[in-house]
Amino acid sequence: MTSLNVLVAVCLCYVVLLFGVAFAADRLASVGRSTWLRSPLVYTLSLSIYCTAWTFYGAVGYAARSGLEFVTIYLGPTLVMIGWWWGLRKLVRVGRSQRVTSIADLISSRYGKSNTLAVCVTILAVIGVTPYIALQLQSITLSFSIFAETDPSGSYVEGSSAFWVAAGLAVFAILFGTRNLDANERHHGVVTAVAIEAVVKLIALLAVGVFVVWGIAGGVFDTLQRIDASEIGIWQVDHGRWATITFLAAAAFVCLPRMFQVMVVENDDERHLRTAAWAFPLYLMLMSLFVVPIAVVGLEILPRGSNPDLFVLTVPLAQGQEMLAMLSFLGGFSSATSMVIVAAMALSTMVSNHIVMPIWLNAKGGGASVSGDVRSVVLYARRISIAAVLALGYFYYRLSGGGAALASIGLIAFAGIAQILPALVGGLFWRGATRTGALVGLTVGFVLWLFTLLLPGMGAGVLAPSVIEEGLWGLSWLRPQALFGIEGLDPMVHSVMWSLSLNTAAFCIASLLSFPSPLERLQGAQFVNVFDHSAGPRGWSGSVAQSEDLMIMSQRIMGAREAQEFFQAEAKAQGSRAHFPEPTPAFLERLERELSGSVGAATAHAMIGQIVGGSSVSVEDLLAVADESAQLMEYSSQLEAKSAELSRTAHKLRDANEKLTQISLQKDAFLSQISHELRTPMTSIRAFSEILRDTDGLAVAEKTRYAAIIHDEAMRLTRLLNDLLDLSVLENGQVSLNVTEGMLVDVIDRASSTALTGTANPLKLRRNRAAERIAIRTDLDRLTQVFINLIANAQKYCEAHEPTLSISVHDVGGQVVVDLVDNGKGIPLHSQKMVFEKFARVSAEKAGGAGLGLAICREIMQRLGGNVTYLPGQEGGAFRVSLPLGLEIAAQ
Amino acid sequence: MSDRREPGKDQVQPPPVFLERQSYRRRRLMDAARLLPLLGAALFAVPLLWPTGGENPIRMSAAITYVFSVWAVLILVSVGFGVAARRGQPSDPQDPERDA
Structure with missing residues (x-):
């Protein structure tokens, strides 16, 4: 008999192996030799965290109780993966281009980077996922207890094992999930460990299945005969549940925080989806292939009343196959641990980015300009969040008592998480979807899910029996399991139908009636038309932004070296030799994406907004654009006025020129005139003075006459010259008036x-x-x-x-x-x-x-x-x- | 918004009405890939039409065989699409622009 101590030792060895693998993978990735870490195979295997301990152990129990219905849990994801061309491709592209860190971040980012929405999604996720984590702890404890029953020493204490498991998982998640701040970076260590665990759980289940089919039942044909002869040998299925659970599993596959983490956030290359599209359905099929045989054989060979959820363990044990049981135990352990680690990581990112950081920044008052290293704060917030999430799971497990109520929580959690689906799908495909719509839809869906499924499912202690029987406040149409008088439905089908349909309706109506903010509309266009313009419209106008302030802030979030490298690379890209790049809109947008990888889109947006001064696109900006065009129009009218003035001036100039030409002509005419005028008297003066000089014997009367002529002509000349002088004096303003x-x-x-x-x-x-x-x-x-x-x-x-x-x-x-x-x-x-x-x-x-x-x-x-x-x-x-x-x- | 294209790329010209045979085939392949999940959903819904209870019930082994056969066929067809798409062109044909 395997002693409990051996089991614990094996477990510890396995955990050490995982730590080693994760450490080695991180080392490989950091030195850049990680090509196989980025292969589609690892991506596909990491998706297998969908198969938790609930599916590893629970599927067999599910099959033992309700036949083939368990398969719907796998059919939904299969259809989603095969139909990756419809939605997953877009989701991954958006996640990569927007540097999304979690599903809450994606929703918030799509609806105008609203932190309110992010908080809502985070709360929903925490409420939905915490019981799920409790379920994993329960499965590990249960499997321990199976071995403990056979252990002669009997020193097993159930509660403490759950505690130690939770603590160990928290340490692992903190060590490898919060190594670097950028939540959008790949966590190679975690992903590789998850991939190895995926292989372990597949091999374990296949090994048990092969043993059961060929070792106990005696071949495929005999197995099928045994199946037909068993209690579940006849096809019998609730139609509503078959369709609903298929749909629910498909929705949860996309919306679950841990699935979003490995599928979108950890995605390295979009083309990996192409491989995962067939490889992951294959994995799921292999996981479910032997479920029914194991269930049938377990029902057959084990005493009545034994827990069918543990057939995977108890069947090999009953047959004395301890090594196989050990392997099977490791498979279940792997399923539980990988799920818990990734879920805790995803939840902690959401909690720290959307709840802790905004509160902390607000409490500090200074916002982005706080002093000190924000990095360590974010990291601590994330680490504490991981511990808190696991503690929550642990306490939930202890309080619920680990009974059957917990076992049913898996599907209930699916239904809760699926409430995100309308906002997610609407956000990706409908540009008219608004923040208000998403908020209203989420609230309606959440409240209905709470009232119709979660509270009644938690047992009589939470919701009074009178409410379930007679409805809320005695109103019969408010009975949680027969809402609006519709009775006879399976509670799960009933709840999913009402919550999701009213959620969708509220989402659509509120979206149609509300008006989105400019930022919402920009983000909507970027999400819906992500393939048309991955570059996206420019948001920030950084004219007032101070590169230095941005640098100081970025250093606190990204770390000094990374920030300096980023800024220098940007400056180089801008072609400048300075340390700081110009705060161009493109640079600011890249910086915001870079920061949002660490603290989430909403916080990063708010922090840059504080430094740059104002949100990227506000109504004021749009008005400014309108103003600009108005100014342009005004400017052009001014230009027109000026050009009219110019043409008037030109006209005047032409006139003046004409006048000048005329004056010049006159001057020429006058010059010839005045020379003529001057010459005429000069000629006669010369002529008569020559006569006076040269002619002897002139009569006195003649002399007098000639002298008089000379005098007159000289007078005429003087008059002319006087006039000219007069005019020139007048024109020069030198005249003195005798008033x-x-x-x-x-x-x-x-x-x-x-x-x-x-x-x-x-x-x-x-x-x-x-x-x-x-x-x-x-x-x-x-x-x-x-x-x-x-x-x-x-x-x-x-x-x-x-x-x-x-x-x-x-x-x-x-x-x-x-x-x-x-x-x-x-x-x-x-x-x-x-x-x-x-x-x-x-x-x-x-x-x-x-x-x-x-x-x-x-x-x-x-x-x-x-x-x-x-x-x-x-x-x-x-x-x-x-x-x-x-x-x-x-x-x- | 949809006509916002980066200048200097060949997408600036309006797309031709007729595609060459190869790209036509590739597009139809993509259509088929899109239709595959719908086909899968329809096939997985078929068991809902089977009679439950009554004199001549469907045996569980038959149901298992049917479900897993459909599953396997879907996976095989999906593999086929993956191989065909990869052989068709090194980069995604539907990608108008790779992001920078």
């Missing part, structure tokens, strides 16, 4: 008499002397000069038969306005602009002066604060002289 007071009428009198004396045919002046009696204060001489010029012009150019000049005086808006209008032809339109320019002459044939008169007039009037303009639209030539009223009142 005096006088009457306008006197000025005009003086001017007209000066202008019209000595002319043969003087023009007639039409005046209103009364109106002209206005006192003015100005330079009277200069003003007289202006009037002389204007009147002389009229005299010179008016071609009328009886030339007349009307002089009218008005008072317009505080200005004295004097209009001088003759009855001649006036000035042609094209010349009107030019008459006030220097050297301008209206017609060349009437070239009396130098063409400076009007120019001087205008200069004078502008000096006096008034103006002289041409008045178009009169019957003849018309000029308007306007000057400020000055001291009119004072003069009166």
Whole structure:
């Protein structure tokens, strides 16, 4: 007989072997020689943590009780794996591209990185998985007790073995599950150990099966006959349960935290799924191949009343095959330990990332800018979480008493975990799924599952019998196992039907009615269309982000060396020689993914958000984008205005240019004119002075005449030069005005008499002397000069038969306005602009002066604060002289 | 959103209406792979149609044989798809873009 001590020794050896394998695998991976560790085979074998001790031992018991129904537990996952093209491929791709650390992280990440959702999923997972861990502890203790019964020493204490097993598993999970902080990294040690355990449990079950079929029953044919002859020899199955459990197993296969851990988080290469698609169903088939034979033979050869859950152990023991029993024990031990380790790891990641870290960061108050090493905090949180999860499992086991109630917990846990399915599938395939929808759906499903399955399943102590019989608050339609009056269903089918269908309905309706935040919509697009754009839209706008702050924060989470390496690699990728990369949106996004591998998407997002200042995409950002386009439009309208202004200026410039050209032409004309003007008197002066010099005997009268001519011509020259000088002085503003007071009428009198004396045919002046009696204060001489010029012009150019000049005086808006209008032809339109320019002459044939008169007039009037303009639209030539009223009142 | 493609890749052009024979075969293979789980579910649901109880009950050995045969066939077909897909092309034909 195998003594308990031998068994314990074997167990310890096996555990040491596992530790060694895990350690060696981690070492191999760290030196980069881990190609076979990353093979599809290891991936497939690691998936086998689906087969727990509950399936290893329990499947035979299940078969002994209800025939072939146990197989549904394996059929669901088989269909999921064979249909990997539908959903698993997308799930794995999303998990890898988003650096997801757990199922809670995935759900939270999909629905706008909401931590509330992550907390909900975590709580659900803890409630669902803790009894499951208790179940594993129970199976190990039970199998110990089988050997203890045969042990003569009888020193076995049931409770302590469960405790030591739990403690050992916690140590293993902490040692190999929390070596590195990045939960998204592969845990090669754990995965390799799990793969070896998968092989052990498969070999153990196959060995027992082969022994039973060929060793006891005597061949395949005989075995089949025995099966037909046994209690379960007739096909009999509850239709509802068959379909429901198949579906439930399929759902749990995807949603269980430990399955998610090995399938998505630990996945190294998407293509491994292709191999696992057939290899894992094969594994499941082999695991269930001998279940019915073992059950039938166990029922046959063992005494009535023995626990069918332990046939895998007791049948070999009853046949004296102790080594086989030992192997079988190791198989069950493997199933339990691998499940517990991975489940504890997955749960601890969820608990530490979504519950402990947010609370700790909040309690610290400073958020991302806390001092100290966040890394150790995260690691400790994870380690403590592992210990806490296992402690919870242990206490659950102790409190439940390890009875039959615990055995039924497997399927109940499946149903609880399956509540995540609508949010998960909806999140992967429906962009309209929202955070609110997921929250409402999860809550509805969770509450219904609690009420219809978990509480009634935990025995009479938890839920009063009256509630089960008569319904909540005495309402018969609220009976937990006959909700809304639907009776007669299997409790499992009933609960799954109601909880999942109402969960899905609530999820869909709330999603349809609510409106997602921008971040949710971005994440939704990235998840649903993961194959279209794995790169994803850019989120962060890092203009204000300080690379140094980011570095300080990253060092605390990733570790100093890793963070520096990451930042330097990024800086290099950006082509800069500096230590810090520019905080571009792409860099920030990569950093967030990197951090989310350690602390989860929601926390990483919040931490970067604190440093960068504001969430990546907010409504404000979208508004800013809208503002930008509005600014663009405004800018373009400004440009338009400017271009209109420019074209106006160009027009003016063209005008000015035209004018300049004309002036230049005039100047040329004037130069020839003035040289002519100068030459004519000079010629006569020279000629007459030569006569005076060379001719002898000139009469005195002749001499006087010639000298008079010379004098006149010299005077004419002087006048011309005076005019030019005058104009230049006026234009340069060097003129000094001699301001005096006088009457306008006197000025005009003086001017007209000066202008019209000595002319043969003087023009007639039409005046209103009364109106002209206005006192003015100005330079009277200069003003007289202006009037002389204007009147002389009229005299010179008016071609009328009886030339007349009307002089009218008005008072317009505080200005004295004097209009001088003759009855001649006036000035042609094209010349009107030019008459006030220097050297301008209206017609060349009437070239009396130098063409400076009007120019001087205008200069004078502008000096006096008034103006002289041409008045178009009169019957003849018309000029308007306007000057400020000055001291009119004072003069009166 | 769906037309967001990286520039400089050949996906920029609209996909051709007709595929060459090889890629056509590959796509139909993928369709078949997608249909396989549905077929499996239907086959695993067949036992629900069997009579239970009565005079002429189905024997358990027959049920076991049926379930495990279907299981084995599904696995074999799945292996076939895996081999065919791997031989068809080194990289996934449905992958529009490998992620960076």
